[in-house]
Amino acid sequence: MPARLTTSSYAVLGLLAIQPWSAYELAQQATRSLRFAWPKSERLLYAEPKKLVEHGLATVANEQTGGRTRAVYTITDAGRTELRTWMTTSPQPPALEAEALVRLLFAENGDIDDLLAALTKLADDATALREQVATINTSYLDGGHPFPDRAHLSVLFATFQLEFFDLVVRWVDFAKAEIERWPSTDGLGITAGTESILQLIKEGRSVLDPV
Amino acid sequence: MPARLTTSSYAVLGLLAIQPWSAYELAQQATRSLRFAWPKSERLLYAEPKKLVEHGLATVANEQTGGRTRAVYTITDAGRTELRTWMTTSPQPPALEAEALVRLLFAENGDIDDLLAALTKLADDATALREQVATINTSYLDGGHPFPDRAHLSVLFATFQLEFFDLVVRWVDFAKAEIERWPSTDGLGITAGTESILQLIKEGRSVLDPV
C-alpha cells in the first residue's frame, strides 16, 4: 500500500502534466513558480515523483548521460485523470508564515531597534522576491520563457505575488512610521496612533490609503 | 540533551512572557493572534512548553481543579533573557501557502468553473479570516480585550492581516474578471489581458488600481 497523496503530490503531478522532468529539474522549476504558492523542500520534490510512480500516476525512465543515469518522470493517463479530479475539489484556506510579524507581536521583549530591524528584513525579503517574480514573468515579453502557451496562467499567478510583495513593502513603511512614534515597545496600550487605526478598522477603511 | 529551540519554541515563549498559561490556554490564545503569522498545530502547542521546561526557560506547576490536574507554565528569568536575545536575531523570509493559487498555476488540467470555484473559496476564506481579526481587535475599543496594555502591538499586527485579507479579496475579483474572458483554461498563451498585465508590470504599476 503506497503512501497517500498530499497536496504536494498533486503539485508535482501538475508540473509533470506540463512535460516530463527529472527530480532535479522539478526542484529547479518549483523554485521559479510553485514555491510562491506552495513552498516545499527540495528533498520532498525528490520523494514525490517516486510516490506518483507507486500509484501508477507517473512512469520513470532511466536516461543515460555519460557514465551517469538520471530518472525522468512522465505523467500517465491515470495521472491526468487523477489531477483532473483533484482540480474539482475545494482548496484549503491560505496560510502565511512570517517570523517578522511574530517579532512584532512579542516586541515588548526587545527594543524598538530590534523591531525596526526585523521589519526592514521583511521589506528587503519582499523586495527581493518581488524582483524574482517580475524578472521571470517579463521574460514572456521577449519570448525568453520556456512555456509561452502557459503565459495566461503564469502571468495571472504572478500578479498575486507582485501585489502581495508590494503590500508587504508598503505596510512595513506604515508600521515603521507608527513605531517610530513609540517611546518604547512595552506597555503603551491604546496610543493615539492605535486609536486612529481602530477608527479606520471600524469604518472598514485601509490604513495604507493616503489621507 | 533536550531538543533544540525552534521559532515555534520562541513563539510559545513569547506567549508565556505575557502571563502563565496551561497548554490548553496557549492553544486557544494562539488561535486568536499568533496563528495569523505562525500557524502551528494544537498538538505542537502542547509539546513546546515541555521543551521550554527541559531548557529551564519555563517552570510547570500542576494545579488541582476538582479531581483533575492541569499543567500551568510560567516563564523563568532565563526564559526572558533567551527571548530577548532571540528578538535581536534576523527573521526568516515570509512564506505563503495557498492551495487555491496552485489550482490557478495548473488550471489547464481542469475547466474554467473549477478554477472560479477555487478562487471563490479563497475569497470566502479570506473574508472569514478578515472578520475574525476585525472582531478580536475592535474589542479593544469597548474594553473587552484581556490585555489592554498590549493594544499597540496587537492592533498594528492586525493591520497587516486586514490589509492582506483585503488584498486577497480584491485580487480574486480582478482574477475572476480576467478568467471570465478566457474561452478555456488551456493553451491560450499571451492573451490581450496578459499583454496589458505585462505592460503594467513593466511600468511597475498595480493591476488592482482603478483605471
Next chain:
DNA sequence: ATCCAACTACTGCAAGTTGCAGTAGATCAT
C-alpha cells in the same frame, strides 16, 4: 594540462510537525 568551483543528480537519516484517535473529568442546557 590540470585543478578547483559550480552544477547536476541524487540518498540516508535524525529531527521537526501534523492529524487523528482516544481518554477522561467538568459544565450546562433540556
Next chain:
DNA sequence: ATGATCTACTGCAACTTGCAGTAGTTGGAT
C-alpha cells in the same frame, strides 16, 4: 438524568525538513 460541549491532555503513524554525504560533469583560470 443525560447528552453535548468544553477542558485537558497523550500516543502514534505519517508527513516534511535540513543537512550531510556521494559522485559524475562542465567550464574557466592558472
